[in-house]
Amino acid sequence: MNILQSISIGVQRRFGRQRLRKIFLGSIPFAVIIFAWFMNGYMGWFPPVFIPPIGEVWASFFLLQEDCPGIGAIVALDQRCLMSTHILSSLSRVILAAVIGLPAGIALGIVAGMSRPISKFLEPIGIFANSISGIAWIPLAIVWFGVGWKTTLFILLNTIFWLLFFNSMMCVRTVSRVYEQSVLTMGGSRWAVIRDVFLPGAMPSIITGIRLALGFGWRALIAAEMVGGDSGLGFMIFSSAAEFRMEEVFLGVIIISLIFLATDRYLLAPLEKWTILRWGLIWKPT
Amino acid sequence: MPAKLVVTDLTHHYPDEYTGESVHALEKINLEVNEGELVTVVGPSGCGKSTLLNILAGLLPYREGNASMDGVKIQGPSSERGVVFQEQAILPWRSVAKNIGHGLELKGVPRGEREKRVSEFIKLVGLVGFEDKFPHELSGGMKQRCAVARTLCADPAVMLMDEPFAAVDAQTRITLQEELNRIAIATKKTILFITHSVDEAAFLGDRCFVFTARPGRLREIVNIDIPREKRIWADMNNDPRFIEARDKIMRLVREEVLVSNA
Numbered sequence: 001m002n003i004l005q006s007i008s009i010g011v012q013r014r015f016g017r018q019r020l021r022k023i024f025l026g027s028i029p030f031a032v033i034i035f036a037w038f039m040n041g042y043m044g045w046f047p048p049v050f051i052p053p054i055g056e057v058w059a060s061f062f063l064l065q066e067d068c069p070g071i072g073a074i075v076a077l078d079q080r081c082l083m084s085t086h087i088l089s090s091l092s093r094v095i096l097a098a099v100i101g102l103p104a105g106i107a108l109g110i111v112a113g114m115s116r117p118i119s120k121f122l123e124p125i126g127i128f129a130n131s132i133s134g135i136a137w138i139p140l141a142i143v144w145f146g147v148g149w150k151t152t153l154f155i156l157l158n159t160i161f162w163l164l165f166f167n168s169m170m171c172v173r174t175v176s177r178v179y180e181q182s183v184l185t186m187g188g189s190r191w192a193v194i195r196d197v198f199l200p201g202a203m204p205s206i207i208t209g210i211r212l213a214l215g216f217g218w219r220a221l222i223a224a225e226m227v228g229g230d231s232g233l234g235f236m237i238f239s240s241a242a243e244f245r246m247e248e249v250f251l252g253v254i255i256i257s258l259i260f261l262a263t264d265r266y267l268l269a270p271l272e273k274w275t276i277l278r279w280g281l282i283w284k285p286t
Numbered sequence: 287m288p289a290k291l292v293v294t295d296l297t298h299h300y301p302d303e304y305t306g307e308s309v310h311a312l313e314k315i316n317l318e319v320n321e322g323e324l325v326t327v328v329g330p331s332g333c334g335k336s337t338l339l340n341i342l343a344g345l346l347p348y349r350e351g352n353a354s355m356d357g358v359k360i361q362g363p364s365s366e367r368g369v370v371f372q373e374q375a376i377l378p379w380r381s382v383a384k385n386i387g388h389g390l391e392l393k394g395v396p397r398g399e400r401e402k403r404v405s406e407f408i409k410l411v412g413l414v415g416f417e418d419k420f421p422h423e424l425s426g427g428m429k430q431r432c433a434v435a436r437t438l439c440a441d442p443a444v445m446l447m448d449e450p451f452a453a454v455d456a457q458t459r460i461t462l463q464e465e466l467n468r469i470a471i472a473t474k475k476t477i478l479f480i481t482h483s484v485d486e487a488a489f490l491g492d493r494c495f496v497f498t499a500r501p502g503r504l505r506e507i508v509n510i511d512i513p514r515e516k517r518i519w520a521d522m523n524n525d526p527r528f529i530e531a532r533d534k535i536m537r538l539v540r541e542e543v544l545v546s547n548a
Contacts, residue, residue, distance in 0.1 A: 176373070176375075178371050178373050178374075178375040179375060179377055181343075181345050181363070181369070181371070181375070182369065182371060182375040182376075182377075182436075183388070183392070184345065184363040185343055185344070185345070185363045185364075185365070185367065185368060185369040186365055186368065186388060186389035186392050186436075186437075186440045187363075187364065187365025187389065187392050187393060187440065188392045189392075192392055196377070196388070197377070200377075200379045201379070
């Protein structure tokens with residue numbers, strides 16, 4: 001008992017009591033689901049065509065990757081490395097859309113937030129574009145770009161860009177005009193105002209916007225791949241379901257959520273926290 | 287002494303932010319501010335004091351009348367006319383030293399030279415030891431000291447101050463007023479100082495412009511003929527010239543406040 005207690009205290013010291021509690025409580029629903037899933041395998045409540053056994057789902061990951069000749073083929077998105085090719089093609093689309101969409105959305109949003117005429121010019125079309133949620137563009141995109149990466153990228157860009165544009169525009173508007181005026185009366189140019197006032201002032205909220213936009217973008221991408229894609233995790237789920245390979249459908253869903261969870265938790269949330277720590281304590285937009 | 291700032295027949299209307307109705311802020315203002323002079327502007331709230339300052343700063347476009355500096359019409363902001371704002375206008379994401387050096391940075395003054403000048407002004411306003419602090423770590427008085435130093439450090443020919451000490455507590459205010467007087471002696475800057483405090487207007491001003499209720503007109507100019515070196519609160523409170531000027535300004539402002547309330 002003494003040893004157990006000291007281990008427990010050690011663990012609590014190392015990771016923090018509140019954090020352990022949070023992890024513990026948060027994992028209970030998952031444990032319940034996994035347990036029920038296991039039980040279904042033994043008890044046969046639902047037939048495998050509805051809910052495949054957990055072991056088959058696990059095995060299908062390796063089955064899909066079975067014919068893969070090696071690392072080179074994985075990187076080259078070889079059709080023989082099915083699993084990794086689906087994952088990587090989804091991911092690379094998100095990265096490509098982020099590289100194009102984030103800077104464009106932020107830049108235009110900042111410009112629109114700074115200038116009343118430009119925001120009046122762009123705001124209605126922005127609301128129009130935003131109101132048709134990203135996935136509603138899919139039918140049109142398929143007609144325009146055909147089935148394939150162009151359609152999925154279009155949907156993704158559409159979602160990311162407008163969200164970020166709006167978010168950045170609003171962030172810039174929260175930055176007090178007095179800051180702008182103070183830089184202008186010290187001889188600052190328009191560019192100096194952007195660099196020294198609007199960009200740092202809007203930074204914490206823009207990072208939050210990036211986190212949101214990528215979350216929505218990821219979801220839109222999966223939907224777009226289902227209908228208008230020829231590769232990617234969304235495509236994999238959809239085509240496997242059509243052939244009743246339910247273990248692959250389950251695998252796809254799990255991988256999608258794991259990737260989303262991992263990027264949000266280990267990339268975007270820390271980035272947001274970092275900017276808020278860096279800027280937010282100093283400056284919190286109200 | 288030559289006039290630094292000249293305002294002739296300046297009339298201004300602006301649309302109200304909420305109702306959109308046209309507000310008549312200034313009506314035929316004529317005034318001059320001489321080089322090296324510190325003038326104060328008082329008047330009831332809403333009399334257009336801040337409008338005048340924004341026009342002089344070049345932040346507000348105007349159509350009727352003229353505002354000029356050194357004979358050149360004011361048509362936009364310039365580093366020649368520094369502003370100390372009413373609100374906290376120092377940048378929250380810059381440290382004290384970086385805020386104070388911002389104007390020099392914008393002018394492209396090299397780092398070494400900049401740091402030297404910044405440390406001078408940090409000393410002048412008594413912020414030694416706070417160079418690396420951020421605005422949220424400072425008291426209200428220190429923030430305004432930082433704001434004054436920032437404007438001074440950019441070395442403008444004219445300083446426009448828009449109720450800069452309105453938000454600090456009474457004790458700090460008295461100190462800041464004496465400090466500003468000291469700075470005015472040391473730098474010989476031309477200063478236009480807007481306030482709603484009659485005491486402050488009489489304490490700081492070589493002359494005090496009293497404005498009428500809206501639309502703002504120049505009602506009267508009160509001369510306060512006390513040498514800068516004598517302007518210390520301990521002495522001023524007993525100085526008959528100060529008391530006379532203060533009472534006169536107070537009487538004028540009260541009359542205007544009653545008009546604006548009527």
